[in-house]
Amino acid sequence: MHAVFLKGSPPAGRDPLSNRAAAAVMAATKARGWEVRSFALAGMDIGPCRGCFSCWLKTPGRCVIADDQEAVLAAAAGCARFIWLTPVTFGGYSPELKKSLDRIIPILLPFFTKVRGETHHPLRYPPFRRRLLVVGTRREDDVEGEKAFLRLVGRNALNMGDAEASAVVFSGDVSLADMERRLGEEPFFAEAAR
Amino acid sequence: MNGRKVLLLTASPRGAASVSRALGEYLLARLEERGMAIKSLPLYPALGDEKRLAELLAAVDLCSLLVVSFPLYVDHLPSPLIELLRQVADRRAGRGAEARQSLAAIVQCGFPESAHCRPAADVVRLFAAQAGFRFLGCLACGMGGAVGGRELKGTGGVARHQLRALGEAAAFLADDREIPAGVVERMGRPMIPRWFYNLAADWGWKRQAKKFATSARLKERPYSEER
Numbered sequence: 001m002h003a004v005f006l007k008g009s010p011p012a013g014r015d016p017l018s019n020r021a022a023a024a025v026m027a028a029t030k031a032r033g034w035e036v037r038s039f040a041l042a043g044m045d046i047g048p049c050r051g052c053f054s055c056w057l058k059t060p061g062r063c064v065i066a067d068d069q070e071a072v073l074a075a076a077a078g079c080a081r082f083i084w085l086t087p088v089t090f091g092g093y094s095p096e097l098k099k100s101l102d103r104i105i106p107i108l109l110p111f112f113t114k115v116r117g118e119t120h121h122p123l124r125y126p127p128f129r130r131r132l133l134v135v136g137t138r139r140e141d142d143v144e145g146e147k148a149f150l151r152l153v154g155r156n157a158l159n160m161g162d163a164e165a166s167a168v169v170f171s172g173d174v175s176l177a178d179m180e181r182r183l184g185e186e187p188f189f190a191e192a193a194r
Numbered sequence: 195m196n197g198r199k200v201l202l203l204t205a206s207p208r209g210a211a212s213v214s215r216a217l218g219e220y221l222l223a224r225l226e227e228r229g230m231a232i233k234s235l236p237l238y239p240a241l242g243d244e245k246r247l248a249e250l251l252a253a254v255d256l257c258s259l260l261v262v263s264f265p266l267y268v269d270h271l272p273s274p275l276i277e278l279l280r281q282v283a284d285r286r287a288g289r290g291a292e293a294r295q296s297l298a299a300i301v302q303c304g305f306p307e308s309a310h311c312r313p314a315a316d317v318v319r320l321f322a323a324q325a326g327f328r329f330l331g332c333l334a335c336g337m338g339g340a341v342g343g344r345e346l347k348g349t350g351g352v353a354r355h356q357l358r359a360l361g362e363a364a365a366f367l368a369d370d371r372e373i374p375a376g377v378v379e380r381m382g383r384p385m386i387p388r389w390f391y392n393l394a395a396d397w398g399w400k401r402q403a404k405k406f407a408t409s410a411r412l413k414e415r416p417y418s419e420e421r
């Protein structure tokens with residue numbers, strides 16, 4: 001099984017909880033023998049999307065900005081398992097994760113299609129149902145923030161070809177062992193490799 | 195002048211051609227008519243420019259009403275705006291009670307349904323709560339592509355609901371009152387019939403592809419070998 005792991009933690013050392021969650025994700029994938037392409041986004045040179053739509057029109061499927069996002073796109077294009085990690089930031093994603101997601105649209109087509117009655121973009125790569133796991137971390141309990149986070153993950157899943165998505169939020173002083181156990185309960189990890 | 199200051203912060207990479215800028219500037223003009231002192235700053239030129247960023251953060255500190263206007267990026271705010279909001283929240287953490295400041299947002303997307311913008315509205319609302327702003331509401335609309343790079347008044351009635359909603363919202367924002375649900379609903383109304391928008395959008399991509407001689411390549415899969 002191949003998986004792509006986008007680690008949207010802040011720069012090294014600033015968020016021990018997020019780093020612990022990253023270690024738990026890696027342990028969970030390793031325990032299942034998965035091959036993981038992991039990207040520590042904070043240290044990567046990924047500029048902001050220019051909103052030029054060149055990736056749909058001039059160079060279909062490729063972003064015209066030459067930086068580290070190229071490697072993310074190449075790995076993400078056909079991956080069946082997608083894992084995102086982020087500190088829950090105002091009920092959403094960190095800028096570190098988001099700078100990469102903002103430039104993920106080359107894996108979609110410009111045209112419109114209907115998904116569950118709404119308009120979305122179809123996937124550029126062969127139709128398969130991608131699985132998405134979003135792992136959030138936060139220092140304190142925040143019911144409102146967690147609800148918003150879960151809604152956002154659900155919306156992202158629809159926009160990623162109606163991916164099968166789940167989200168886990170770790171808060172407070174959760175140990176690495178507890179994180180690993182919790183992740184292990186996720187259907188994302190439990191199901192046999194396809 | 196009523197002594198209140200509004201700062202429009204436009205977070206779009208498209209500069210003058212930005213729909214977010216057009217929507218924000220229209221609201222700003224209506225707020226000026228109601229006696230507010232106005233200031234408009236684009237976020238993207240401040241990226242990587244410490245002096246401009248400091249000016250922007252100082253302007254946020256000084257305004258009575260902050261309006262952020264942005265395009266929807268993957269169901270959410272564009273990354274540079276999240277980064278800025280995080281900096282604003284960090285600067286304000288632990289500050290004592292100061293002059294009351296309020297926040298409103300405008301978000302638009304290229305999908306025909308404004309409902310796509312709901313998670314972004316959540317994020318702005320939660321930012322406001324965390325950073326100590328009073329949240330006055332989020333005006334969201336779809337069909338941003340129907341406005342294109344034009345000023346709202348030049349859209350020949352296409353954006354009539356949005357023009358009216360922004361004008362109505364200005365009356366409430368100028369008085370530091372929350373935008374009523376009816377105005378938010380009006381803002382989210384379709385500019386044109388959905389079927390027509392979808393048809394025009396698909397046709398628009400194909401027409402532009404002709405210009406770039408990529409018509410036959412639009413569905414290319416350059417990373418297929420990576421699978």
